[in-house]
Amino acid sequence: MRLSVAGCSALGGRETNQDSWYAxxxxxxxxxxxxxxxxxxxASRLAVESTAASGPDMPPEETANRANAAVxxxxxTDPATHGMATTLVLAVLCGDGTVRGAHVGDSVTLVxxxxxxxxxxPHTLGAELVAAGHLTAEEGARHPNRRALVRAVGMDATVQADTWERxxxxxxxxxxxxxxLTDALDDDVFLAALAGLRAADPRQCVETLVRLACEAGARDNVTAVVGDVVIGDPAWRR
Structure with missing residues (x-):
């Protein structure tokens, strides 16, 4: 098995693109x-470069910590970058027949x-207050600081990534x-777009999603990366 991949990124409503990706x-x-x-x-470039350099055989949580150390x-060493931070999300096809992943921040992983x-x-103040039972979901959605990140790569000396395995x-x-991407599209629109793109190849999928987000008035950079699990030996076994 291997991943058939594609990625796409756009400025959205920003003057510069602070997103980075690798596949x-x-x-x-x-x-x-x-x-x-x-x-x-x-920060995002360094995190992605570190993740790519760590490779697919590194446990995802360790990969996130290496990215944190790199940032x-x-x-x-550079005062102009003091305090910089980034979200990080990754998924890896492992040699044991599993897919493993990790995330820090509010970037999204879905299957x-x-x-x-x-x-x-997401590692946001609103989500964590709801998860802890301090707020209802409706209250969390209205909290003035609901989007504030409580975890990010580079924010602290060590980072705790949430991990999963399938x-x-x-x-x-x-x-x-x-x-x-997810902020620009209503949940119903986003899920309907995914359903309509189910048979599309990865390139068409990511380009369509990014285009839809930009057309919907995205205020932030928009980045999407797809990995489809397909039959075939990956390059590392050839």
């Missing part, structure tokens, strides 16, 4: 530089078969995206 036949990843902090583009090490399942919950099943589609 090969075993690993896909997206990072979204934290707005309001300096050098978000640098913080760079920031310690699509005959239905769509979101893997993990059997690798041929035909399943993994979609990673920055919140610029």
């Amino acid at each position: 090969d036949d075993r690993l896909i990843t997206v990072a979204d530089g934290v707005g309001g902090a300096p050098a978000g583009d640098v 913080r090490a760079y920031a310690s 699509q078969t005959d239905r769509v399942e979101f893997l993990g919950s 059997p690798a099943v041929v035909g399943e589609r993994y979609l990673l995206c920055s919140d610029g």
